[in-house]
Amino acid sequence: MRELVETGSAIDAARDGGRSEASIRAVESAVGPLSRSYRWWLTHYGGGTVGGTEIATVVPGPETFTGRLDGERLCFYQEADCGDSYHFALDRRVGEEHAVVRRDHRTGDEEQVAESFAGFLSTREALAAGLGDGPNPTIARLWRSTPGVLLPDGVLVYGPQAIRERNETYEVREYAPHWVLIGDDSGGGGLLMRRRGRDRTSVFRLDLGAIEPDVERAGDRLTDDLIGWLAAR
Known part of the structure; x- marks a missing residue:
């Protein structure tokens, strides 16, 4: 906060x-x-x-x-x-x-x-930042409770004050235009979710230096319940 x-x-x-x-x-x-x-x-x-x-x-x-x-x-x-x-x-x-x-x-x-x-x-x-409710329904729900999450193990889910800058830094719209970087693991791995489409609940981990259009193929699927996953860690 x-x-x-x-x-x-x-x-x-x-x-x-x-x-x-x-x-x-x-x-x-x-x-x-x-x-x-x-x-x-x-x-x-x-x-x-x-x-x-x-x-x-x-x-x-x-x-x-x-x-x-x-x-x-x-x-x-x-x-x-x-x-x-x-x-x-x-x-x-x-x-x-x-x-x-x-x-x-x-x-x-x-x-x-x-x-x-x-x-x-x-x-x-x-x-105010032009993000609407959020990049997808899951992040919108999270932001209605908290402006981001930082866990003891270093997992960080971005709030509205940081998400745009992080996506611009890693050029996500260029390399993975249908995805949004919603956080990272403080160890070089990014957490990505779809902006649109049928599955906007799954979270994938992919090295921040290896972001590509087919995140689902290249990354590791972590969860389809981000908020529950965060609460359980």
Whole structure:
């Protein structure tokens, strides 16, 4: 998440040193437990903007939350010009994270757009970078939870802040135009998935210096369930 905040184009974090644990706990006594990734954001940055619009924060002395609580919805972001609003769904908690829903400013209809605050930042960065939801449905699903994954064994799955640069570096569109480099193993091997076609769930490992059009033939198939594979390692 730090890499996303520090290098992403859509996010501008404040540099005031963040909020104290005591300040965050004071606000939680009024609105309930905050999501883990949002607490991390508050602790390290305090506040900031996405697309030039403020993310709700904790204002000290006395501690006040600048968003708004509406039943089981805690609004932390609203698009410019009274646009759609984004809320933590307090009744949709998995582990230490709340799902994020977007509320249409005209109809009031809700749609879940991320599984965490980190996922919210990740999806907004993907949109700002011209990546849409992601290069395929599996990566789009991953980014709704987290802006990339780094495992202890060195396996790295890229977030929206890095994926374009890595694909350009290894000229994937030239050598394997129907594929996308979604990560690497920190040992010279790339992880590739199809951009389009029937099978957009399989992940193949292929040396980064040997990328070619027929990745399926040349590479080693690792899994057809990337998210489950990452969780099990």
